[in-house]
Structures are given as C-alpha cells and as structure tokens.
Amino acid sequence: MKEQPYFWALNMNYRKPKPYMFTKSTKVIILSFLFLFVLWHPNASAQDQERKTMLNYYGAIEFTANRPNGPYNTFFTLGEQDFFITSRITDRISFLGETVVKFDPKSGTTFSPSIERAQMKFDYYKNHSLIVGKIHSPVNYWNDVYHHGRVFFPTIDRPVAFSHFIPLHTLGARLMGQGLGKLNFGYDFVLGNGISSSDVFHEGPHFSATSSVHIKPVDGLRLQASYYYDLLTKNAAGVHSGQINQPFDYKKDIRYNMVSTSIAYFGKKVEFLNESLYNFNYSDSLGRANNYSSYTYLGFRLDDNRVPFMVFDVTSTDDERELHISHVHRIQYGIGFRYEFSYLLNIKAQFMRSGDFHKHGGSEVPELNKLYFKVQLAYGL
C-alpha cells in the first residue's frame, strides 16, 4: 500500500523516519501565535454591533479573434465565475472567502470549483492584523488588488508572468499593517505552504516566506517592494503558482527567490502600473537560474466612463539552468479601450501582438507572429 502523506498522523504505531527539531520559521510562527493570544483580551471588544455578511458574484464573458500561428479563430469564452463572501464576525474578527468556478478540461462538465481564498482576519491592535488561511501572496500590486475580480482589471488579461513564476497563493499566517504614519506605510509578512505544496500538505519542515512593504504617499499612488523565498522540496509542483502539475525530471530541492517592485498610480486622469519581477533559483546540479518579467500599463481617463490604454509585457524564464519554471521568453504589447457602465460593469476591447524570442545570428530576436483581438464583458453582482 502506498503511504499517504498524513499516514503517520493516523497510525500511533508508525515511527517517523527522521525526527527533526522545529526550523526557525516554524518557531517564529508558533511564537507569533502565542504572543497574539497573550495580547488578545476578548472582554475588551464590544460585540454589540450588527453582524454583516455580504455575498458578491463576479464574472466575465469574452469574445476572441486570434491568429496564433496560422488561420484565424473566432470564439466566445465563459470566464471565471467568482463567488465572493465577506463577513464581519465581531468588531475584531472578519472572514473573507473566494471560490471560483473555472474551465477545467479534466472535469466532466469542463468546469470545476477552486477555493482561491479562505482567510480569517483578526485586528489585534489598531491597524495591525493577523490573517490565517489561504491568501493571495502579497508579492505585487496586481496579485494583492485584482486577482480574480475581472471587473477590477484595468486590462483583459493578467501579466504573462502570472502563468509562469509568480507565487499566487500562500496557505498560512500573515501579519499585516497598513496606514501607518504620514506616508501610509504598510507591511505584510507571511509564512506558509508555498509553491511546492498543496492546500492540505507540504513535505518537509519548511515554510515559504514573504516580506512586503508599501507606502501610499499621496492619493492613488502605491509603491511596493517585496521578497519571496521558498524551498521547493524535491522540486515538487504544487497548486500555488502557474506551473501546476508539470512533470519535472529534476527531483532535488530548489531554492526559489523572487524580488518584486510595483509602482501603481490610479489618478483622476492618468493610470499607470509597472510590475517588475526578478526571480533567481538555485539547484545543486546547475547552480543559479535567472528569470525576469516587466509589465507596464498606461491608461488615460477621459471621463467617468472611458479609458483608452496601452500595455507592454515582457517575460523571460528561458535560462538553460532553470529546472522548475516552464520556459518562455515572450514579449507582447497592444492597445485597448475600457468603458465603465458602472463600478460593477465594464466592457474592454484590446488588440494585442505577441511572440517568442528565437536565436538568430548569435542574438535573440522576437518573432511577433501572434495577433489577437479580445472583447471582455466583466461584471460584479
């Protein structure tokens, strides 16, 4: 019988193969919990306010005309359908859940549900909170602010890097602070199940670690920098990043590092977003592999409804020494237009050109052979 990952927890006679001491990250998380329980005085919180639970629904329907490598295709797409729930349980504790039903070719109905977020927030002191559960890894602006709500996206699609090396989710504990001081300083520190884990299990005594800081010096502007580290045990593919279920030939540990910066300005006239990522991974066999991505969005708000915009996105994970992330070296750019009927309904049209880099005469040149035109109707209820 194949041993299940949780078998040792169910069988009292089972001897764990190699006992280990708690790692530093495990100690930090346990001490944090103890510290917060000591700080928490339940009687001090008035709980006589009304409980409030809200259920929202977000989704998108798309039309695409594309020319991937030859003749044109035209088709409609039913995008992700997002059930979003928030509940204020006490004046210090609240819950947020997000379950998405999305296309899944392996499912009998070609759609299957996915729990994207399930998090409990405890405001333990002023603007400082502890969050436990499955969260969006606060590594950059896009992942923190938009994610599954297409009605919030400034463009139709996410940056390409989201499908390759961004750690989208973490299941664990997060310390969050915000609105601190004149610059509205904020921080997020996260320990949890990282890239190579699932939502019920992680092999080895290690956690992924995220450190992220931001400031909001003026209205509409947010500047953010973050660092993410994870030890990918046996180079396993988990469920918390873009490269899911890929068979990897390399079966030893990989040390994953990512540095990210975000500049976001959404003003009354101009909207600007730049997400820059640098990822470097270490393996015992090939050493250090370097990957990067840069995404830029620029929009001009003509009035309350109309926003023409442009997008430039380049991603490279094509380092020969890269053993975990799927290889791509892609550039794409285009123009678009967004019309906002209300804050819960908008339509976007976008024309994009993209292609992969190929070696040509000793240097790499992009072959911009892919064109697509998309229209997306995004809604929230």
Add this chain to the structure above:
Amino acid sequence: MRMLKLLVLLMFCGLFKPQNAQSQDFQVVGNQTGVSTLTQSQLVSVFKPKNNRWDNNKAVIIVLPGTSSPINEKVAQQIYSNSFVAVQKYWLSLVFQGRFNAPYFFNTDEETLNFIRKTPGAIGFVSTSAAVPEEMLIKIK
C-alpha cells in the same frame, strides 16, 4: 489685510471655496467615537480609511450615503474628491483586497441615524435638515 481682501475677492469669483463639511451640505454624526470635533483633513482620513480603530479602541464603522441618497455626490466630492461611482469602486476594491471591512450604505437620514445610534464606533453623514441629538453630532473645524 491685503491677503484678506484677495481671499474675499476669490470667494466672490467662486475660485476659492472653503471645504467645511459641517457648514455645507451635510452633518457628520457618530456614536462613541471618542471625538466631538474633527478637522476636515481628519474627517477625510477617517473615511479614506486610515485607521481601523478610534483612540478609545472602538472599531471604526464607516457609514456612507447610498445610491439614492440626496447627499451621496456631495459627500463623494467633499470627502473623496471624486464621484459617488468612484467612491463605490474604491471601497469595493478595498474590501476585495481583504484589507478593510465593507462600509454600510443607507439611503435616508432616518436609516443612517438609527444604525449609528445602536452601533458604537459608527460614523456617517446625514443631511442638514435632519434632527441630530447633540451627543451624536461631530463638529468640523
């Protein structure tokens, strides 16, 4: 004196408009917030929102005028310097991020006052014609 004359002249021309919520188009009301007076910039930072809790440790409960409230655009302009639709979008985005709890929206003064009266830490807006108990009124300097 010369500066004062200039200001009076600008006000006549409509170029300079003092932003004072209390003396303008709505009243600010609260319950057990620990404050009876706020400056305009403090009021804005409460609703942006800057803090989760008041100094008396009560949670800040934001109450905003709803879609059919006659003061929603005035509040949006004077507090958020934006349209009411933009304010709704702003809050939806904050809630979606999981950073703040959703505000409460009410369309009438009566609903707003009833809710604030029974909710410690709540703060919101009613029209200038609403009869507000003195202990709930927050003056804007």
